[in-house]
Amino acid sequence: MILIVDLCHKPRSLSKREFVDPIAAIVRRAGSEYEVAHFTELTEDAIERSDRIILCGTALKDNLFAEEICQFAWIEDLDKPLLGICAGMQVVAAVFGGEIVPQPKIGLEKIEIVRETDLLGPPREIEGYHLHNFGVTLPPGFDLVAGRPGQIEAFKHSERPVYGIIFHPEVRNRWIVEQLVSL
Amino acid sequence: MFLGVLFSGGKDSVFACKRAMETDSVVCLITIVSENPDSYMFHTPNVRRTDLIAEAMGLPILTWPTRGEEEIELDDLRDAIAAAKERYEIEGVVTGAIESVYQAARVQRICRDLDLWCFNPLWQIDQVEYLRHLVSEGFEVIITGVFAYPLDESWVGARINFGLIKKLESLQKKYRINPSGEGGELETFVLDGPIFRKRIEILKAQKTYDNYRGRLSIEVARLVEK
Structure with missing residues (x-):
């Protein structure tokens, strides 16, 4: 079961249709069972019974999640695959000691994958949709997977299957979510 | 908000x-x-x-x-x-x-x-699923423009219903038409729906069509009590 975590400013918000439902649709089409929970309503049981977790993105003006990083402390000891998308990547970075830094970007841009991983595959160039006011610094214990220092597009924990991507895979890169389902 | x-x-x-x-x-x-x-x-x-x-x-x-x-x-x-x-x-x-x-x-x-x-509440939505929601939630939608092969004159002014959605689905498979017209293949106009207090009745409209480009221009319309 995939646990899809909604990071929008409130449960059942209008933004959920834009940032959570498209991810849930990809997971459903990939044939996997899933459960959606808002980050303020997440239970230990839901985390326990999931075998993969996705932290979704949210609206450009929404930074509430960043004021509530303590609610994500459970990620630190997680031993199952996790993908943080945009806001979700910012949460992963903050939990593991990285920083959330101003780095606005909107639109399609080239992304250089620089390190082979199970999630993104071998080094090559792809194009991804960006919608964020903030980026991240590389947390201790993480490897740069795409982009460059100062413009990190993707990272991975060096020992665990914990990933973050700053771009939105629901636009033109659905294969990334499908790949997480099959990891 | x-x-x-x-x-x-x-x-x-x-x-x-x-x-x-x-x-x-x-x-x-x-x-x-x-x-x-x-x-x-x-x-x-x-x-x-x-x-x-x-x-x-x-x-x-x-x-x-x-x-x-x-x-x-x-x-x-x-x-x-x-x-x-x-x-x-x-x-x-x-x-x-x-x-x-x-x-x-x-x-x-x-x-x-x-x-x-x-x-953007419709962002990345499955287009056929979306059209079905539109009809099942009670929206009355007509096609007021067609701009792609093989959409013939019969599409201009047609109402979106489950039968028409099926046709659009088959055109998607055969001709890669976006069923909701996202690629500019279709334009629509809404006459009624659950958020309408009154419905719109078209009294006079002009249809033009040539070589897979057609339009229905609404010339006279009025509001009718529901």
Whole structure:
């Protein structure tokens, strides 16, 4: 079961249709069972019974999640695959000691994958949709997977299957979510 | 949250408006009237009739003109949204964007610059599933423009129902037509729906069609009690 975590400013918000439902649709089409929970309503049981977790993105003006990083402390000891998308990547970075830094970007841009991983595959160039006011610094214990220092597009924990991507895979890169389902 | 909906009178902006009403307060509609029939950003057939839909929905409408030149029309859109922010105190903007990164990214930038939220409740939605929701939730939608092979004259003025959705689904498989017309294949106009207090009745319309390009121009229409 995939646990899809909604990071929008409130449960059942209008933004959920834009940032959570498209991810849930990809997971459903990939044939996997899933459960959606808002980050303020997440239970230990839901985390326990999931075998993969996705932290979704949210609206450009929404930074509430960043004021509530303590609610994500459970990620630190997680031993199952996790993908943080945009806001979700910012949460992963903050939990593991990285920083959330101003780095606005909107639109399609080239992304250089620089390190082979199970999630993104071998080094090559792809194009991804960006919608964020903030980026991240590389947390201790993480490897740069795409982009460059100062413009990190993707990272991975060096020992665990914990990933973050700053771009939105629901636009033109659905294969990334499908790949997480099959990891 | 007080929201303004970028509004063309087509199914996507009307359905996005319904979704916004389910969670927030829609306080105005914003319509850009383009003089350019091939506008990159704005739906054009019958856009001048949006005042009638606004009246049917009981919402104020802010209508803003543009010459419709690529990129310059974005300044007009920015001015229109800024005017809605001042006049109706909107905190965010809603669009009916489904797939168009071109449109979505531009509206996102304008909202960021104006310190407004931006919502795209139909973003990346499965188009056939969406059309079924539209019909099952009670929207009466007609096709007012066709702009692609093999859409013949019979499509102009046709109502979107489950039978027509099936046809669109098969055209998607055979000709890669976007079933909801996201690629510019179709334009639509909404006559009635669950967020309408009155329905729209077309009294006179002019149909034109030539070589897989057709339009239904609404000339006379009125509001009817439901």
